[in-house]
Amino acid sequence: MSIQSTVPGGYSTYNGTSMAAPHVTGVAALVWETYPELDNVQIRTTLNESAAVLGDSISYGNGLVNA
Structure with missing residues (x-):
């Protein structure tokens, strides 16, 4: 899953534990x-x-957190 995040000058897409x-x-x-x-x-x-x-x-750890 890709997460959009702010970066200097705009936005970029990342994934992994640092985004989760x-x-x-x-x-x-x-x-x-x-x-x-x-x-x-x-x-x-x-x-x-x-x-x-x-x-x-x-690959997915414990899954998708469910709020």
Whole structure:
């Protein structure tokens, strides 16, 4: 999946963990805001269990984060 990002002078398209990490972090923040009693392990488990499987974990990790 390609993600459009800002670069000096405009936009460019990238993919990989460096582009996925901010999205997953944002969803983790939403989960924590909704359930502030959860610890980091519980939030990680929630994200992993709710992710949409995209294929093998070598290529796709735990899948697509589901906000």
